[in-house]
Amino acid sequence: MWTTKNIPDQRGKTMIVTGANSGIGFETARELSLSGAYVILACRNFKNAQDALERIRQISEKATVEASVLDLSDLYSVKQFAKTVLQTHSRLDVLINNAGVATPPETKTAQGYELQFGVNFLGHFxxxxxxxxxxxxxxxxxxxxxxxxxxxxxxxxxxxxRSEISYDPMREYRQSKLANLIFSVELNRRIGIKGDEVLSIATQPGANKTELTRHLSPEEIAAGVERLGTFMEPWQGALSTLFAAVSEEAVSGKLIQPHEDGYRGYPSLVSIKENALDTATGKKLWELAEEITGIHFP
Structure with a gap:
């Protein structure tokens, strides 16, 4: 049973948490900062980032946190945020690609892609x-x-x-999260080929009470609870992310998720389903992301 009590001292480390102003992102950033890490709170606007910073410092005046703006729906904003980080920091121990949007009305990114695919996957890529x-x-x-x-x-x-044919909010959400998992797997494969020592770790937080449900009706939320069981609090959902960020047991090539069927419980390592492991799809998605963003790595 792994909990926040198992987080080792993180002093001297620098970490970025995207979407750090609410839900699982905030809980993740808070725990990492309380463990001694220097945490960059990457949020869609400065007010959200500053509010998160102040809430963390109310808990601990010693917390070392930095408020920063990152709008994942605009690749220009992503570039500017990264440029600032590279200019002001000499190390980056952990990048947590946490921010996300779920089931909104049909919306496009600044570059014209469906919002969930653009924010959840392309922005983080x-x-x-x-x-x-x-x-x-x-x-x-x-x-x-x-x-x-x-x-x-x-x-x-x-x-x-780009929602050229049709738009289904839940279908597009699931697609974006599959893209994230494929990205993590393909990145791990490419890192291995290059011989770098960076770990690429995938995680999913289970069923949680967060702002991601704000576009769902009360009836839809009730149906979800009936189907999946009681939703966890954000601090519980953050455990899988925290495990991936700091535990020596976290390894590339596996998925970390709550131990009770992936919906509730404590962090556990599980095998990834075949639809996220297809190398042809991984290669195609990676090359498409390179074409859209103009970024080639590792």
Whole structure:
């Protein structure tokens, strides 16, 4: 049973948590900062980031946190955020690709892609690519990318990534989270080929009470609880992410998720389903992301 009490001293380490102002992202950033890490709170706007910073410092005046703006729906914002990090920091021990959007009304990113695919996957792909040189030179660094249990029921529709044909909010959400998992797996494969020592670790937090449900009706939420069981609190959902970020037991090539069918419980390592392991799909998705973002790594 792994809990926050198992987090080792993180003093001297620098970490980034995207979407750190609420839900699982905030809980993750808080625990890492309380363990001594210097945590960059990467949020969609400065107010959200500053609010998160102040809440953490109310808990501990010694917490070392930095508020920063990262709008994953705009690749220009991603580039500017990464540029600032590279100019102001000499190491990056952990990048946590946590931020996400779920089941919104049909919306496009600044570059014209369906919002969930753009924010959850493309934005994090670009961010990881820009920051990879700093991760590579930091001994023992990790890239933690969040997926969802819904990935098991998804596939990548390469013909509909701009909602050219149709839009289904839950289908697109699951697709974006499958893309995240494929990304983590493919990144791990490419890192291995290159011989770098960076870890690429995938995780999914289970069923949680977070702002990701804000676009669902009360009836839809009630149906989800009936189907999946009681939703966890955000601090519980953050455990899998924290395990991936700091535990020596976390390894590349596996998925870390709550131990009770992936919906509730404590962090556990499980095998990834075949739909996220297809190398042809992984290669195609990677090359598409390179084409869209203009970033080639590792």
């Amino acid at each position: 670009a961010l990881t690519g820009y920051l990879y040189p700093l991760l590579r030179k930091t001994k023992g660094s990790r890239i933690v990318t969040l997926s969802s249990n819904g990935y098991q029921h998804a596939s990548i529709d390469f013909q509909n990534l």
